[in-house]
Amino acid sequence: MRKHIWISAILILVFALIVYFFLRPGAKTPFRFGLDLVGGTELIYRADTSGVEDVRGAMESLREVIERRVNVFGVSEPLIQTERENRLIVELPGVTDIDKAIELIGKTPILEFRLVQDETLISTGLTGQYLARARVEFNQTTNVPQVLLEFNDEGGKLFAKITREHKGELLAIILDSTVISSPVINDEITDGKAVITGQFTPEEARSLVRDLNYGALPVPITLDSTQTIGASLGEVALASGLKAGVIGFIALSLFLILWYRLPGLISVIALVSYIIISLAVFKLIPVTLTAAGIAGFILSIGMAVDANVLIFERAKEELKKGKNTMEAFHEGFKRAWLSIRDSNISSLITAAILFWLGTSAVKGFALTLGVGVLVSMITAISVSRTFLFAIYDRN
């Protein structure tokens, strides 16, 4: 029966490795913190998708357009997500000038045609608002994909004028401040159609066409909710969350050791392994940690002990019936399992539904609670069991 000692040694090694690779200061994968802890701005837009057939496609290209605009803004690690059929969530860490952020995201230039003169770009007044539609074509002789643009009447006239007056010059096609291509104007074009030939792969051509067709925003959006949190406020929230966790954990450990003695100490060790694994899982998924999420995790530390308490109380009963220590613990683990399973399933149901309810704060809580419950089922049973048997076997 020395195997428990060996397994214990391996477990300790595994936990040490997890700490080394994931949790030591400066480890590669960082924690992801919510805006309420790092400060920043969250904008929630509502898209009007009525009258759009391909809602999912429209939302995806909306997300891409907004993402490009945000990238122009130079925000580090922005998060742009679509939610359900009509919500767009933009998270801008570190940005606290809400008006500037709104202005940037709300602006709608996108497609522009500019003349290239002496390496500067001169506005022609021709923009995406004159575009009727764009589509992918394949050149009939070379079979290379190209993009066909069709202007509306007004745009067609403007395009004819530009091409007439600037023959031989370069016309840059600019999408969200990025030059997509700059072909040479060969001839006056009067039919309101232009072809962009570039070194497109079919995939690139298609995505360009989609961008152009959704030239401005693919669907109109309105700003629904905003949230700004100053960086200093976030720092305080994070620091106090940590403090609460550490103090709570110390108090909890004292209680367990004083009440249950050696088994209590083992459950504290199981709890440490629970914290290590959970934190690593938070990094790997990754779970965005918010103030509510940290609260959920702190709560789950308290709940994680439940399985051990159930087992130890059961073992105490069995001891009273006259069984020896080993038998009592064996029985304790066996009998307590059903309770642990059934009671945890109810917590998991709650966590899953909360996740579905989800604004970011609630989701954070639901995720940390759910991960916590799952991990605690593993650690409270297998880890504490292994250590417990390793110690009692030797005696």
Next chain:
Amino acid sequence: MIVIKYKKIWYLLSVILIAASIWAVYQYGFNPSIDFKGGTITEISYKERPAKELIESKIEQSGASVRTSGESNYVIRTKEPLDADLGGEIIRQNTIGPVAGAELQSKATKAIVVVVLMIVLFITFAFRKVSKPVASWKYGLATIVALAHDVIIPTGIFVYLGREIDLLFVTGLLAILGYSVHDTIVVFDRVRENLRINQDKEFEATVGKSVNQTFTRSINTSLTIFIMLLALYIFGSSATQSFSLLLIIGLIAGTYSSIFIASPLLVTFYKLQNK
């Protein structure tokens, strides 16, 4: 056996608390946050706090509320986004559109209903093999009564304290539901086991024995969670202070109900069906 013997006293205590809670809701009404009704909440930090009247006069909106917060901050609630220049530094601002508010409200209601339904279904399923002497759905029913107890009392206390009802409040309530069921299941599981072992014993005695056997565990587990929540309440972020208070109240109510309400109810149901 005290728990089962004096069950009428425990029932009475809960009934009084529930009645008081419902009265509090009726009397004071909910104080919904902008999460549910839409609006703007702004916290401004000043080096030196200006007079409240000065701030109020600068806000050109009706129905604005200005409250002090922390050492030198003001928390301002307005119906429309705040655009007056009030000086100081805005340290947080949150605007929720009326549509989003209504949407969250309906979602929150839906979530509560779904959680309760799922839990009842789960308990009926988990206890499906236990049909003698009390049908398995009655375990579910006893759990719902305990759940209602655990949700109504914290709500009543929060309304009485004048705390805001926000999305975190609903989240907290659902977490309480989850915990309360968790706690009740542990006791019921013991009943289930004891029924298998001593089939000839009186049902009342079996339930009493099960409660006694799980009593220390219930108290100890609640205590461990209580320790963590208390630390969160005292040392944690101000953003989660109300939340942790709610969970503490819910934890106490949930522990009480799983011992003193849910299990005695099984006995009451048993007696009712044998009349």
